[in-house]
Amino acid sequence: MEKDILERVRRYIVKHRMLSGGEKVIVGLSGGPDSVFLLHVLNELSREFKLSLIAMYVDHGLRPEEVPAELEFCKKLSEDISVPFYSERVDVKGLAEREGLSIQEAGRLLRYDAFERRALIEKADRIATGHHMNDQAETLLINLIRGTGRRGLSGIPPVRGKFIRPLLCLKKDDILGYLNARKITFIEDTSNKTDRYLRNKIRKRLLPLLEEFNPSIVETLSGTSDTLRLEEEYLNIKTTKFLMRIISRKADDELELFLSPLENIEDVILKRALRWVIGETRGLRGIGRVHIDDIVDLIRKGDSGDRIYLPDNYRVIKGYSTLVITARKPLRLGQYSLEPPGEVVLKEAGLVLKAEFVDGREGEISPDGKLVAVFDPESLTFPLRIRPRMDGDSFHPFGMRGEKKLQDFFVDEKIPRDERDRVPLVVSGDEIIWVVGYRTDERYRVGDFKKKLLKLTVSKLRNNPS
Known part of the structure; x- marks a missing residue:
């Protein structure tokens, strides 16, 4: 024996x-x-x-x-x-x-x-x-x-x-x-x-x-x-090979994954890969097994820009070509001043705001209220201020009668709550004249284009990851 x-x-x-x-x-x-x-x-x-x-x-x-x-x-x-x-x-x-x-x-x-x-x-x-x-x-x-x-x-x-x-x-x-x-x-x-x-x-x-x-x-x-x-070892090999194709960027508190491979892999490998890569990212370890199914649903059914909010301020954001899983606090726009003509870089929003004076009689200006806005400079107080939202903010959305709370406007426009603090507000005196990227204020509508106007244009900051 x-x-x-x-x-x-x-x-x-x-x-x-x-x-x-x-x-x-x-x-x-x-x-x-x-x-x-x-x-x-x-x-x-x-x-x-x-x-x-x-x-x-x-x-x-x-x-x-x-x-x-x-x-x-x-x-x-x-x-x-x-x-x-x-x-x-x-x-x-x-x-x-x-x-x-x-x-x-x-x-x-x-x-x-x-x-x-x-x-x-x-x-x-x-x-x-x-x-x-x-x-x-x-x-x-x-x-x-x-x-x-x-x-x-x-x-x-x-x-x-x-x-x-x-x-x-x-x-x-x-x-x-x-x-x-x-x-x-x-x-x-x-x-x-x-x-x-x-x-x-x-x-x-x-x-x-x-x-x-x-x-x-x-x-x-x-x-x-x-x-x-033995079966686990085989699946681990397949998962490891898959992981090599999906990681775009990895930090202690944030992951960026390529979306296309995620959308075209079987659930069994997808879930294993998500569990592994999240478990290996120190700042994301609070995301549990119960949340993996929610992330898979976002990958399978969500549209670009959709996101889910998990406990402890974790967020998962589906972009056009990537999936971001993050524990980082949403950025909040700083306070800026703009004296036309000139421009200011809004680094938190990844935008550049340019101000110039134009003659309304020279060609068509075509402001859309989203990326381009025009104002009568005589109705404004300079320098203009650019700031994030504050409690109690309201304005008169262009094309609407009466005042609307900014919070309600953000909800109606389906602006994700983790992006709202980055939306630039152009302020003259104490009044919001433009919610940049969305709508100007009806009270500052310009009726006569045959005079000197202030033109504001917003564009993306080059090489900005956001």
């Missing part, structure tokens, strides 16, 4: 190319049966694979009354087989409180960080942990209960970066049987006995119940994870 167990682990290591020979390996050692077994097995295989082993204990700061005995046990075990031993203490509670994580998640993150630091110091090639087949089954069930996709159901990978899990081919009973047969002692972690953690509840309650329906449930769930992991 013992030789069979060792051979299964050896074949699993070779199958997943965990070791090629001559590696220096950090072995996570807690004193529990899994890590003790892992250290013994790797020590048994160290001659064949020419391994250099280092044992490491991580104190999570959660069980101060038990840690001294565990430390002493692990240190002696390592000395008995001539393996160097190190330990490190981490503040799990502190991280959990700061980042809003569960104790288990915070512990996992800090434990892996500690292993990686030691690997860097020791120039280690691999870090081995004692996860086994039961852990794999439990992980699948945890993720299924919480809600997940194919990646979550793929469970614990045999190899991820420097980390290797040589025991995923064994059940817990295999490990305990080996230890008992060889009379190898270990320490039981009392936290494994509590029902406070979901994993423990699954181990003690759910898996035994499922075994009544399928006595091989652990092997079945582990095999399912293996199958899904």
Whole structure:
């Protein structure tokens, strides 16, 4: 039996190319049966694979009354087989409180960080942990209960970066049987006995119940994870190739993606790509899985200029050729002054506003009220001011009777709310005479073109991204 167990682990290591020979390996050692077994097995295989082993204990700061005995046990075990031993203490509670994580998640993150630091110091090639087949089954069930996709159901990978899990081919009973047969002692972690953690509840309650329906449930769930992991790896390759085609521009708080590839890819790859690229953009990580469907709907059904507003001020804007996902606060126009003739650059709006005096008797001026506007200079107060909207603004839209609140005008014109603070307002005295790009004020209508007029023209600022 013992030789069979060792051979299964050896074949699993070779199958997943965990070791090629001559590696220096950090072995996570807690004193529990899994890590003790892992250290013994790797020590048994160290001659064949020419391994250099280092044992490491991580104190999570959660069980101060038990840690001294565990430390002493692990240190002696390592000395008995001539393996160097190190330990490190981490503040799990502190991280959990700061980042809003569960104790288990915070512990996992800090434990892996500690292993990686030691690997860097020791120039280690691999870090081995004692996860086994039961852990794999439990992980699948945890993720299924919480809600997940194919990646979550793929469970614990045999190899991820420097980390290797040589025991995923064994059940817990295999490990305990080996230890008992060889009379190898270990320490039981009392936290494994509590029902406070979901994993423990699954181990003690759910898996035994499922075994009544399928006595091989652990092997079945582990095999399912293996199958899904292979499919996940294939989809990852397709998604990675797709990602190379879609990223136009990437910053910490904003993404710009090429629209055409997004519109012509299957939903399964599109959603995976969006989840990945958003997850890798620090300032956008608050966008959750639930919002991905909304973004896909915008890509599939939205028109150019359409946008969606997500919680925490995230915005997704569909342009003519790009999709922008941003956490940046909308720009607000500054305050400007314009003394005709002359021009002013409105940098926040990406526009140039030019003012010139023209003779209304020389040709047709044809103001459209959007990009070109004309006024009787004798009715204006100079210099003109250009500013953003303010609370209580109103004007008399050209062609309409009476006053209209600017807010209502913006709504009627379907101006997106995140663009309203960038719309330039040309002001004479205290009155708005032109909502640039949209409408002039009826009170400043010019009836007689056969005289000196002020012509205002707006154009896009060259090389402006907006």
